[in-house]
Amino acid sequence: MSWRQERKKExxxxxxxxxxxxxxxxxxxxxxIHPLLNERCSRDFCDAYFHGLVIAAFADNKKLDKxxxxxxxxxxxxxxxxxxxxxxxxxxxxxxxxxxxTFESLLNECMSVIKVNESAVKLFYAQVVQVWFSSAGExxxxxxxxxxxxxxxxxxxxxTAKLSLIKKVLKGDDELDANLLSLSEWMGEDAxxxxxxxxHGDVTDRLVKARKHLKDKEANRKKAIARARKHAQxxxxxxxxxxxEVYQEKASVYKEALDDISERVNGIDGEMIDWVVLVNDIxxxxxxxxxxxxxxxxxxxxxxxxxxxxxxxxxxxxxPRLSAMTNExxxxxxxxxxxxxxxxxxxxxxxxQYLADRVTLS
Numbered sequence: 001m002s003w004r005q006e007r008k009k010e011x012x013x014x015x016x017x018x019x020x021x022x023x024x025x026x027x028x029x030x031x032x033i034h035p036l037l038n039e040r041c042s043r044d045f046c047d048a049y050f051h052g053l054v055i056a057a058f059a060d061n062k063k064l065d066k067x068x069x070x071x072x073x074x075x076x077x078x079x080x081x082x083x084x085x086x087x088x089x090x091x092x093x094x095x096x097x098x099x100x101x102t103f104e105s106l107l108n109e110c111m112s113v114i115k116v117n118e119s120a121v122k123l124f125y126a127q128v129v130q131v132w133f134s135s136a137g138e139x140x141x142x143x144x145x146x147x148x149x150x151x152x153x154x155x156x157x158x159x160t161a162k163l164s165l166i167k168k169v170l171k172g173d174d175e176l177d178a179n180l181l182s183l184s185e186w187m188g189e190d191a192x193x194x195x196x197x198x199x200h201g202d203v204t205d206r207l208v209k210a211r212k213h214l215k216d217k218e219a220n221r222k223k224a225i226a227r228a229r230k231h232a233q234x235x236x237x238x239x240x241x242x243x244x245e246v247y248q249e250k251a252s253v254y255k256e257a258l259d260d261i262s263e264r265v266n267g268i269d270g271e272m273i274d275w276v277v278l279v280n281d282i283x284x285x286x287x288x289x290x291x292x293x294x295x296x297x298x299x300x301x302x303x304x305x306x307x308x309x310x311x312x313x314x315x316x317x318x319x320p321r322l323s324a325m326t327n328e329x330x331x332x333x334x335x336x337x338x339x340x341x342x343x344x345x346x347x348x349x350x351x352x353q354y355l356a357d358r359v360t361l362s
Contacts, residue, residue, distance in 0.1 A: 031197040034078040035190055036120060045113060046079050047089075049124060052110035054093045055103070056128040056150060060143045062097050064090060065135035074198060075127060111153035121156040122187040126166050126195050133170050162186050169196060176200070181210035232272035236316065239264050240278070243312045244305035251304070251333045253311065253326040261315045270317035275358040278313055279351060282306050285344055296339065303338045306347070318354070325354060 036046050053075060057068045064072075069090070076086040096102040114120050128147060144163065151158045165183045169176065180203050184192035189207065196203055243261055250257065286302045307329055311320070320326050328350055331337050337346065352361050 031193050031202060032078055033194070034075070035123060035188075035194050037078075037080065038190065039117075039120075041117070041120070045117070045120075048110045048113035049120060050076060050079055050081065050086075051089055051093070052107065052114060052124060052150075053127055053131060054089050055107045055110065056146070057131045058093055058097050058103075059107075059149075060132055060146050064094070067134035068131050071131050071134040075131075078194070107150070108153060111150065115154040115156065118156050119188050119191060121154050122158075123191045123195065125151070125156075125158050125163075126183075126187060126191075129163070129166050130170060130195070133167075170199065172200065177206045177210040177213070180206055181214065229272050229274070232268055233274055233277075236265065236268055236273050236278065236313070239268075240309040240312045244309045247308040248301050248305045250308070251335065252330045253320075253322075253333070255322060258311075258315070258321065258326070261312050262319065265312060265315050268316050273316070275313070275355070279355065279359045282310050282313075283344075283348065283351070300335055300338050303343065304333055307332050310347075310351075314354070317358075 034046075036049060041049075050072075054064075054072060057064055057072060072090070073083060073086055076083075076089075093103075093106065096106055114124060125147065128150065132143065147163070148158070162183070165179055165186070168179045169183055173179070180192065180196065180200075184207060187195070192207075193203060200206075243264065247257060286299050286306070311329060314320050314325075318325075320329070332343070332347060332350065337343055348361055351359065
């Protein structure tokens with residue numbers, strides 16, 4: 001590469017870097033504009049919002065700390081307020097600090113204005129905590145009781161989990177990306193980006209990354225559940241088949257059999273198996289073309305296999321013992337019942353009665 005080409009490449013790299021810097025600076029500047037302005041809220045609304053923040057700043061200890069004033073100046077600027085405008089608000093609130101009735105009245109007035117805008121109220125809560133944190137120092141905290149006194153004056157809830165998220169985001173802990181995403185889902189992405197721009201910069205990429213991570217995690221969770229369901233389904237199907245083969249000649253339900261089957265299905269989660277598929281398989285009619293003795297014997301064994309498979313399925317969740325249920329199962333196992341044309345109908349009635357919370361027969 002010639003020196004001219006090298007110089008040209010250097011100029012292009014510098015130009016690209018400068019363009020990127022300007023784009024980043026522009027993005028940060030745009031994110032620093034208060035969402036109330038972007039929503040075209042009235043000046044009265046914005047003033048009530050800011051007055052409320054200043055009142056909250058005084059409310060925790062009846063004074064305005066240096067750190068709190070710095071944050072209020074930044075918020076005021078984002079609302080297109082000058083330092084002089086901020087001074088006027090601070091002085092107005094400061095004169096009322098020793099008169100509890102006046103102070104309370106001012107707060108009520110501000111909350112009555114902003115509470116009609118839920119998204120604004122949520123951001124207000126976050127910025128109140130932000131103001132308080134600024135005077136608490138590293139690892140600081142906020143006076144939650146004072147905050148919930150404010151919450152009571154609005155119709156917008158502040159769950160403790162969301163308050164915890166606000167604090168975690170302000171502190172910037174190890175789970176920042178996930179916390180940013182969770183908080184954005186509650187207060188709105190635009191409000192969240194504005195809220196953290198001075199502490200964490202433009203978090204757009206962080207949110208994209210967190211969403212992808214969450215999506216991948218959910219996809220993996222669903223795959224794991226699908227694998228677990230298939231395993232449970234295969235497992236119970238195998239056990240039902242084995243039990244049917246072992247007990248197909250037994251014409252009654254007895255304690256030792258129930259104990260054996262209970263041990264076989266131990267550990268299978270009833271929520272992980274497909275009851276409809278398993279029951280439909282049991283309900284498939286037993287058909288024979290001939291009605292001689294051999295055919296009748298084959299039909300009898302097949303019907304008993306179905307009942308013992310049903311006993312196995314019942315044992316997963318219902319744990320039948322010697323009771324009215326097992327008595328009915330015993331009747332369905334009897335040769336006399338199996339030889340009747342109503343056997344299939346009686347089987348369906350049993351399932352409709354005892355498995356109504358799992359399957360619905362059409």
